[in-house]
Every structure is written in C-alpha cells, then in structure tokens.
Amino acid sequence: MVDVATQEQPEPGPDGLTIRVRLRGETVIWSDLMYPGLDGRPIEEVRFRLDQYLGEVELAYAALKGHPFGQ
Numbered sequence: 001m002v003d004v005a006t007q008e009q010p011e012p013g014p015d016g017l018t019i020r021v022r023l024r025g026e027t028v029i030w031s032d033l034m035y036p037g038l039d040g041r042p043i044e045e046v047r048f049r050l051d052q053y054l055g056e057v058e059l060a061y062a063a064l065k066g067h068p069f070g071q
Contacts, residue, residue, distance in 0.1 A: 018032065026049060027047050029046070029047050
C-alpha cells in the first residue's frame with residue numbers, strides 16, 4: 001500500500017461525509033464507509049480500477065466547470 005497524500009481535517013458536521021481514499025497498485029480503495037448494501041448489510045469498503053476512477057473524476061470536474069468532457 002502506498003499513501004499518496006494525507007490531509008487531516010476536522011470531523012464533519014451532521015451533513016458532512018468523510019471517506020478514506022487509498023491507492024494500492026492500480027486499485028483505488030474507499031474505506032471507512034458505512035451504508036447499507038442490497039442485502040441490508042453495511043458496506044465498509046469500495047474498490048475501483050484506477051483508470052475507471054480517474055475517468056469519473058475527470059467527468060465530475062468537467063461537469064463542475066460547466067464544460068462537456070473532452071473539450
């Protein structure tokens with residue numbers, strides 16, 4: 001496991017969200033989650049392929065900037 005960056009912030013308020021993001025090889029891992037899965041059991045960790053994750057980040061950034069992807 002390689003920690004690329006660490007940023008400490010205060011605990012969020014009641015409407016906030018905190019997740020831990022780690023990079024292991026070519027896998028991005030979100031951990032410290034706690035939400036119900038389809039079977040009702042809590043989901044504590046989600047894994048993404050690095051290329052998929054970076055593509056989604058790029059799409060979200062473009063949407064925030066008001067530009068279509070790739071322009």
